[in-house]
Amino acid sequence: MRARLAGAAALCAALTVVTTPQAVAAPGAASAPHDVVTWAASADRLGEGTPGLAYRLVVRTSAGGSDLRVRLSNAFGDRPLTLDSVWAGIQRSGAALVPGSNRRLTFGGAGSVTVPAGATVLSDALPGRRPAGASLVVSLHSPDAAGPATGHGMAMQTSYTARGDHTAEEGAANWTGTTGSWFYLDAVTVRTTDRTGAVAALGDSITDGWQSTSGLDRRWPDYLARRLQRTGSDVRGVANAGISGNKVLADGAGQSAVNRLDRDVLSLPGVRTVFLFEGVNDLKAHTGVTAADLVAGYRQIVARAHAAGKCVVGATIAPFKGWSEWDSAAEAVRQEVNSFIRTGGEFDAVTDFDRILRSPYDAERMLPVFDGGDHLHPNDKGMQAMADAVDLTALACARRSER
Structure with missing residues (x-):
């Protein structure tokens, strides 16, 4: 696992876009134009x-x-x-x-x-x-x-x-x-003032929108984009970097999150914050991935994002009891990983999707009103609840590059 993570850190995709971290302009300062991602798909x-x-x-x-x-x-x-x-x-x-x-x-x-x-x-x-x-x-x-x-x-x-x-x-x-x-x-990018930034949601099929209504833009990042527009936040761009079946550590359904981070997230112009919501596919696949393995992957993503001048919001792994691959061993890893996300101090902010989506009667299971039907993927109501749970102030990051 350590060798796989070290190899991922050395991965460098061929890119034609080079970006630099964007700082929030001081009050009264001139606001120069810059490019911001307005849509993306990994x-x-x-x-x-x-x-x-x-x-x-x-x-x-x-x-x-x-x-x-x-x-x-x-x-x-x-x-x-x-x-x-x-x-x-x-x-x-x-x-x-x-x-x-x-x-x-x-x-x-x-x-x-x-x-x-x-x-x-x-x-x-x-x-x-x-x-x-x-x-x-x-x-x-x-x-x-x-x-x-x-x-x-x-x-x-x-x-x-x-x-x-x-x-x-x-x-x-x-x-x-x-x-x-x-x-x-x-x-797709547009040019706007340097006060305007973007967030990139790095995730799996839940972020990709499975079980939301097709054609109506009801993935949770879509609801988040509309919420950002309504509130007048300086963060206006939302890049969806979700891939169905994606894992943090292992390639398969797309390159792993650690392997595709540079191309799919850090290369996008205007991104201030990486929103990391992945891990359920690693632990439910029963490949021997431990909580320590996932934490090591999260730490690598955070370190590389910080080095690029981005903040990182970590989201807890949502409940999935009732899905065919659920068992008590996978649930134990989920609980341990979520404890780290909440209290480990690694992330700049935390969004507790587990708390938002879980049933008050069975904390290992999704609340039925949010369940898309397979006990893993939220429906439209669940997607909106996730977007509504995001602290918008946590997305407006002014971290500077450590490079």
């Missing part, structure tokens, strides 16, 4: 790429701002990927866009871009203001996609596909296919 392997296929990807932004950019990922590709047409517009309904909203994105002034294997690329800024909470549509086409495709498997959102390059079209006529995944797109 990259993973998505089967084989399909040449000549176009994707119309629907995403919900969080922070508003100008100069929109998209980040395209070939992180898991084994060969270069060419994207010869990338457009951004606003959804009207289904695959149809608001007339006049679709605009071409460029890369170093060119209309196409080739993304090296294992790398990401960032588009040029698209002039104009983008509101908060918009249904952004990114349309892209690759003439030569092949080999392992990169994307996010469980989008909980319907996107669309077309044969051939129809990315410039605002109508839906040629977008006859559908997909429940996001391909090649892993982040």
